[in-house]
Amino acid sequence: MAALIQLDVVTPKGAIVSEQVEMVTAPGYTGVFGVLANHAPLLGTIKVGTLVYKKDGQDEMMMISGGFCEVSNNKITFLVESAERGAKIDADRALRAKERAEKRLAKVVVQKEKVDRARADAALQRALARLKAAGQRQAS
């Protein structure tokens, strides 16, 4: 049995995950990073993406959007705007959202509106992260 680390994912809508896990992989500011038990204290910002954690040898995926994370005293806490477990994601809805965002992106390239572009881009990122997190469930 590997050493465990306490994982907490907290959003404004409540705590999503609070579990003892073996390993956490998250999309950080400079790239994806992994955290094992007894990691050194860390504070970092988090981008939209998929968070993977390993529990009892099983990989669990979830979608998280921007925020930050803190590691201290063998505890890793994610404070993010939203988070969804892979199993709870509506893949069809995410797919539709992705298509919508792509269409919008294609349009705003012509109009060159920065704000719209940023928003559509963010929506696309979220949709992709959701799809990825949901895809793992279908595969397994």
Next chain:
Amino acid sequence: MPSLKDIKNKIGGVTKTAQITRAMNMVAAAKLRGAQSKMEAFRPYAEQFHAAMAKLSTGTDDNLFPLMEVREVATVELVVVTSDRGLCGSFNANILKMAQKTKVELESVGKKVSVVCVGRKACNYFRKTGLMRKGYVDIMGTFQMFNARSIAQDCAANFLIGEADEVKIIYGRFHSLGVQRPEVITLLPIKPGASDETVQGAYIYEPSQEEIMGVLLPMFVNVMVYRAMLEVSASEHAARMTAMDNATKACKDIVNNLTLIYNKTRQAGITADLMDIVGGAEALKG
């Protein structure tokens, strides 16, 4: 002496009022449940955020970040958060009284005050004073983070350009179903409390500490504003529940009194009629 018909009408009217207040009580109860669960769901997030901020800010120079800069205070901005609707007892009045008191205190020591109003009741109160810089109405019921964000960003921008040297937020804190108290907290400059948790070793920052702070500080303001708004919504519904419960009880009392008067009047009428009949019979006999 009112006539029987008048009293009967009045009883009917008061009964109808009682029906309305009872319905409002139930609606408030349902809404309170929603608001309270949102507030409770948000609490861990806010607490973790506070804790992380406290850890992050230890060992940094406060004056490095514009949002934490402590300046000589000449202008104070008050963010007054009330509900959009009335009929909730003295809840809004208490917040406004507190705001007024704070304003007078600040002005008496020679500080300038400007007000940002959130909620219709605050807007109506401060509209004519000429102090209102901005007002937001019809946003309390939605519980949307982006509403809080736009308020927070506006206040932060105002603070950064030096229009306000301190920003305080006044809102009704939800203590329990029966108790909601107005409270004043300082929003800007941000003063994260000291961390009570000791951490071994130095933190790794990714990106740099300054950059993280640059991202987190504005978010922290959002969190504080959002929290105040959630508290006010929950308090508003709780206050309305109590107020409507009292109103329903008062209606019942009035109906009871009126019924008593109605019966007495009716009895008096019957007695008078009987006297007439008996008197007439006596007269015929003689």
